[in-house]
Amino acid sequence: MLSTIIRRLLQGFIVICAITIITFIMLRMIPGDPSRTMAPNATEDQLIMLRDQMGINEPILVQLTKYIRNIFQGEFGYSFFQRANVIKVIAGSLNASIVLFGFALVLSIFFGLLFGIIAALKANTWIDKLFSSIAVVFQSMPNYWVGTMLILFISVKLQLLPATGYEGFKFSILPGIALSLPTIAVLMRNVRASMISSLRQDFVKAAKARGIPGYIILSRYAFRNSLIPLLTLLGSQLGYMVGNMVVCEYVFSYPGIGLQTLYAILRRDYYLVQGLVVILSGFFIVVNMIIDIGYTYLDPRIRKAQGGL
Numbered sequence: 001m002l003s004t005i006i007r008r009l010l011q012g013f014i015v016i017c018a019i020t021i022i023t024f025i026m027l028r029m030i031p032g033d034p035s036r037t038m039a040p041n042a043t044e045d046q047l048i049m050l051r052d053q054m055g056i057n058e059p060i061l062v063q064l065t066k067y068i069r070n071i072f073q074g075e076f077g078y079s080f081f082q083r084a085n086v087i088k089v090i091a092g093s094l095n096a097s098i099v100l101f102g103f104a105l106v107l108s109i110f111f112g113l114l115f116g117i118i119a120a121l122k123a124n125t126w127i128d129k130l131f132s133s134i135a136v137v138f139q140s141m142p143n144y145w146v147g148t149m150l151i152l153f154i155s156v157k158l159q160l161l162p163a164t165g166y167e168g169f170k171f172s173i174l175p176g177i178a179l180s181l182p183t184i185a186v187l188m189r190n191v192r193a194s195m196i197s198s199l200r201q202d203f204v205k206a207a208k209a210r211g212i213p214g215y216i217i218l219s220r221y222a223f224r225n226s227l228i229p230l231l232t233l234l235g236s237q238l239g240y241m242v243g244n245m246v247v248c249e250y251v252f253s254y255p256g257i258g259l260q261t262l263y264a265i266l267r268r269d270y271y272l273v274q275g276l277v278v279i280l281s282g283f284f285i286v287v288n289m290i291i292d293i294g295y296t297y298l299d300p301r302i303r304k305a306q307g308g309l
Helices: 002-029 034-038 044-054 060-072 086-121 126-140 143-157 169-199 202-209 214-251 257-267 270-298 300-305
Strands: none
Touching (some): 002 270, 034 257, 086 214, 086 257, 086 270
16 A cells, blocks of 8 residues: 555656646747736836746746746745735635535535435436436536526525625535536436446345345445446546636636636736646645555455555
8 A cells, every 4th residue: 555655656746747847838838928918008128127027038948947946945936916925825715616626526426426326226217217317417517507597596586695706615505516517417327327237246146145135235235346437437527627616616706726727827827827737736646546545445456466455
């Protein structure tokens, strides 16, 4: 287990370094002048002075060398558009995004597993067909449309929940629902298919023949056997959810990481984009490491291949 964690951490470090370098170079190759965006009415001399302050007048390789050196000193740069240190800007948005993402993830896993298991147990019945139809509808609806409808009916007409901003958990409910619906649909359909396949396996039939109670067969045999493909699917869906956070946070004017990323890219706020890329890359590396550890726990064959952990 320890060797797996160390290996994944080393691979993650290499990936973060590569992503940081590629993002740094590509951002500066995109057409557009951040100094002109920041001061549209400034003279050319003033723009030159501003570029010197922002550190973008030097060759790209010189800028990259300084940036990497600063990272190892714990300095991720300064956001001239928000007039604050990058770490401070990210920290100010991180809490709201953690609440939103955590709530959406809980909704996705709970209802995806619940509806998927029910559909599998009631396979080929009207309940199964109803849940399958709901999954198709959830997966087909764009996040921006769902968000707009939630604002219109829940916030404007019924006035039950706030529509924009963030001042507590209740501000995360509507964007969390909009963010979770497609993932619920994907998990539901895959859990259903995986559970039906597991329930037809010989080891489940043997457990029934030995008189093992149905709930034990469902939880310890069929469901656990279905968790391995589910882990792989969940890992990919987390990336999908992070990408959709940008849309949801924009629709709900939710001041999180997604909205910060969108504005930073549009403004050519180089150092803020770089800091956000590092944070998101680290998130995906941790998620993948947790999934790998989950594999070794769930599948004895993997444990044996890694030295009998």
